Amino acid sequence: MKLFLEGLNCANCAGKIEKLVSKMPNVREASLSLATGSLVIEECEGFAQEETYNAVVKLVHSLEPHVVVSMNRKQAVATAPCGCDGHEDGHNHGTHEVAIAHGPGHAQGEMDQRQKIELITAIGLFLLGFVFQATLPANLEILTIGVFLGAYLLAGYHVILLAFRNIGHGQIFDENFLMTIATFGALVLMQWPEAAGVMIFFGIGEYFQDRAVDNARRSIAETISFNAITANRVSPEGEVVIDAKQVKVGDVLVIKPGEKVPADGVILQGVSHLDTSPLTGESYPRKAEKGDEILSGMINGNAVLKVLVTKDYENSTAMKIIHLIEEASDKKGKTEKFITKFSHYYTPIVVFSAIAMAIIPPLVISGASWETWFYQSLIFLVVSCPCALVLSIPISYFGGIGRASKEGVLIKGGNYLDVLYQSSVFVFDKTGTLTQGEFKVIKTEPASGFTEADLLTAAAAGERYSNHPIGKAITAHAQIVVDEASLKNYSEIPGKGTQVEVDGQMILAGNRSLLQGHQINLNENEEEGTIVYIAINGKLAGYLVLGDMVKANALAALQQLKKLGVKKTVMLSGDNARVANQIGKQLMLDEVLGDCLPQDKVAAFEQIKTDNKDGKTIFVGDGMNDAPVLAMADAGIAMGALGSDAAIEAADIILMKDDPMDIVKSVDIAKYTRRIMIQNIVLALGIKITVLTMTFFGMGEMYLAIFADVGAAILTILNTTRILRYRGFWQKNRV
Ligand code: ADP
Numbered sequence: 001m002k003l004f005l006e007g008l009n010c011a012n013c014a015g016k017i018e019k020l021v022s023k024m025p026n027v028r029e030a031s032l033s034l035a036t037g038s039l040v041i042e043e044c045e046g047f048a049q050e051e052t053y054n055a056v057v058k059l060v061h062s063l064e065p066h067v068v069v070s071m072n073r074k075q076a077v078a079t080a081p082c083g084c085d086g087h088e089d090g091h092n093h094g095t096h097e098v099a100i101a102h103g104p105g106h107a108q109g110e111m112d113q114r115q116k117i118e119l120i121t122a123i124g125l126f127l128l129g130f131v132f133q134a135t136l137p138a139n140l141e142i143l144t145i146g147v148f149l150g151a152y153l154l155a156g157y158h159v160i161l162l163a164f165r166n167i168g169h170g171q172i173f174d175e176n177f178l179m180t181i182a183t184f185g186a187l188v189l190m191q192w193p194e195a196a197g198v199m200i201f202f203g204i205g206e207y208f209q210d211r212a213v214d215n216a217r218r219s220i221a222e223t224i225s226f227n228a229i230t231a232n233r234v235s236p237e238g239e240v241v242i243d244a245k246q247v248k249v250g251d252v253l254v255i256k257p258g259e260k261v262p263a264d265g266v267i268l269q270g271v272s273h274l275d276t277s278p279l280t281g282e283s284y285p286r287k288a289e290k291g292d293e294i295l296s297g298m299i300n301g302n303a304v305l306k307v308l309v310t311k312d313y314e315n316s317t318a319m320k321i322i323h324l325i326e327e328a329s330d331k332k333g334k335t336e337k338f339i340t341k342f343s344h345y346y347t348p349i350v351v352f353s354a355i356a357m358a359i360i361p362p363l364v365i366s367g368a369s370w371e372t373w374f375y376q377s378l379i380f381l382v383v384s385c386p387c388a389l390v391l392s393i394p395i396s397y398f399g400g401i402g403r404a405s406k407e408g409v410l411i412k413g414g415n416y417l418d419v420l421y422q423s424s425v426f427v428f429d430k431t432g433t434l435t436q437g438e439f440k441v442i443k444t445e446p447a448s449g450f451t452e453a454d455l456l457t458a459a460a461a462g463e464r465y466s467n468h469p470i471g472k473a474i475t476a477h478a479q480i481v482v483d484e485a486s487l488k489n490y491s492e493i494p495g496k497g498t499q500v501e502v503d504g505q506m507i508l509a510g511n512r513s514l515l516q517g518h519q520i521n522l523n524e525n526e527e528e529g530t531i532v533y534i535a536i537n538g539k540l541a542g543y544l545v546l547g548d549m550v551k552a553n554a555l556a557a558l559q560q561l562k563k564l565g566v567k568k569t570v571m572l573s574g575d576n577a578r579v580a581n582q583i584g585k586q587l588m589l590d591e592v593l594g595d596c597l598p599q600d601k602v603a604a605f606e607q608i609k610t611d612n613k614d615g616k617t618i619f620v621g622d623g624m625n626d627a628p629v630l631a632m633a634d635a636g637i638a639m640g641a642l643g644s645d646a647a648i649e650a651a652d653i654i655l656m657k658d659d660p661m662d663i664v665k666s667v668d669i670a671k672y673t674r675r676i677m678i679q680n681i682v683l684a685l686g687i688k689i690t691v692l693t694m695t696f697f698g699m700g701e702m703y704l705a706i707f708a709d710v711g712a713a714i715l716t717i718l719n720t721t722r723i724l725r726y727r728g729f730w731q732k733n734r735v
C-alpha cells in the first residue's frame, strides 16, 4: 500500500512516523520518503487495508496534525501556476500539474498564516522587551519579564505542546523536546531574553526550512513533470477540450503547435517536428508524419497533427516515467540510511553529554559555577538536532535523480546513484549499444549449385519473423514477398539465428555455431563484417555479409568514462570474434569477448564481477536479449529504451535516447550528487562541532547555537538545490 503525506517537512517526524508505522502489528515494513512524501507500506497478511490506513492516519495526525494523508496522489496533488521555466514557447497552457505533493494545502495554509502572525507578534514583543529593559526603572522589571515571557509563549507554545505529546508516544529526543528543555533551563536561570530568543529563532528557522524544502521539492517536481494537462478530442460534435486523464485508447486527438502530446499514439494526419527533449533531453527536433509513433510528453512543433491514441493517459510514456521517478525515492541510498541511523545515536549522545556537562565539571573543577555549566549544557541541547542532515540527504538523492531525468536518463533509485559514483568496470553489449544496430547487407555469396535468388529467397523466409536487427536488415535487403502460409515451425535461437520450414524444406539462417550445430561443415571465412550463413535442407546455400557502424559518441564516451575514473571497459558480443575484435580496437576497449551465447555472456559477466573487488560493475545493454546480465549487474543500464516497456522493466537505469554519452553524464551527475552530500555533511557537522567546542570552552552563546542549528539546515538545503542546476562537462564545453 502506498500513502501520500502532504505537508510533511520535518525530518525527525518522518523518521518517527516510519518507525512507528513499521512497528504496527499489521505492517511488515514501512518506508517513508521525505523527498516525495510517499509512505510505502508492506502489509502482513490477514489484515484489512482499511484498518491499516485508519491506524496510519490516526498516528500521523497525533504526531503532525497538519499533515494530510491520502491513498492516492490525485488528492494530494498540488497545482502550481504555469510561470515555471520549461520550454520557451512549447507549452500547454493552464496549470502545470506537479505530481509531487508539495506546498501547503488548504488547512496547512491557514495554519501557516496563524503561525506567521504569532511569530511576528512574538518578535515585536521580544524587541519591546529590550526597550523596556533599557528604559524602565528597576521596580518595574516585572513588566519587562512579562513581555519576554509573552514572546516566549507565543513563539513556543506549540513546540512545548508537541514535545509533551511526543513524549507520550515514547519519542523523547526530538527537536521540540530539546528546545523545550533548553528554554525551561533558561527560564530557571532567569535568562528571560534567551528563552524567548531561542524559541523565536527556532520558529523562524523552521519557517525558512519549510520554505527551502518546499522549494527544493517543487523544482524537482517541475523538472520531472512533462505530462499534458488537457487534450483536444475529436468527437461527433467537433473538437472538445477534455482533461488529459480522460484520454482513452481509440480516441482521435488534435494536437496543435506547441502543445504537449497527452498520450501515446500514431499519427493519422499531418507532418510536424517533435521536440522530444522532455523525455530524452535531446532538443534536436524529430520529424514525424503519417504512420509514425508519437509519445506522450513530446511537444508538437510547427503543424497541427491528428493522432489515434494507442495507450491510455496513465499507461502512456510520460506518466510511466513520472511514476518511475517518484518511486525511485522509495529506494533509499546508502548515505540516507546511514544518516537515519546516525541521528538515532547522535541526539541521545549529545543529550547525555549535556547532562554530564551540567553535573561533572562543577563537581570536579574547583571554583566552577553550577550556573555557568548548566547554561552551557543548555547550549549543547540546542545544537543536538541533526535536522540539517536528515533533511538534506534524501533531497540530494532525489535532486540527482531529477537532474538525470533532464538528460533523458531515468535512475530507478538513490541506491543506483551510489553504485554509479563507485563504478569501476563497465561491460557493454555490442549490437545496438556501442554500434547503431542498423545493419546493411554489404555482400551476398551463394555457394556452388545455388543462385543469388535461391540464397535471398531462403534468407527472406528465414528472417520473416525475426525482430533482431540482423533479421530486419536482411528482410529489407531481399525485398522478397514471403507467403506466410508456407512457413512452419519457426524458431529463433538466441545468439545464433533462426530456423523455419518452407514447403518441407528446412532453412537455417544464422552464424557459424548454428550451422555447425546441424553438422554442416564450413570453411574458414575471412570476410570483414557480420556473416549470416544460409542452409537449405542441411546444405550450405551461401552467406550474406552485413556491416554495422559504431555510434558517433561511442569512442568519446568510453574515453570520458576513463577520465571519470573507470578502470576497465569490456565488450561482450554474440557476433563473431573477428568483428567484435575489430570494433573493440576501434573503440579502444580493454577487453573484448566475441562468439558469446547468452549463457556465455552471463558466465563472462559473473567472472568480471567477481574479479572487480574494489568497485561496482555496471552492464550496459539494449535491454531486450540481455535481461539476465542486466539483472546480475550492480546496476543494469538499458539503452535506447524509449517506448520499450520490456527494457524499462528490466533495467535499473534507463537511457531514453541511444547516446552512449548519457552513461558518462549519469556517472558525472552521480559524482556531483555525492560531492554535494559530503559538503552538506561536513558543513552541518562542522558548524555543530565548532559550536559545541566553543561552548565547552565557555565561549558559547545560546543565540549563536540556535543560529548555527537552523542556519546549517537552511544552508544544506540550498546547497542541495545546486544539483538541479548542475552544468556538467557536456554543457560547459558547448558554446
Ligand atoms: P550482440 O551481443 O552483438 O548484441 P546477439 O546476441 O544479439 O549479438 O546476436 C549474436 C549473433 O547471433 C549475431 O551476431 C548473429 O551472428 C546471430 N544471430 C542472432 N539473431 C540472428 C538472426 N535473426 N539472423 C541471423 N543471425 C542471427
Ligand code: MG
Residues within 6 Å of the ligand: 429, 430, 431, 432, 622, 625
Ligand atoms: Mg544485442
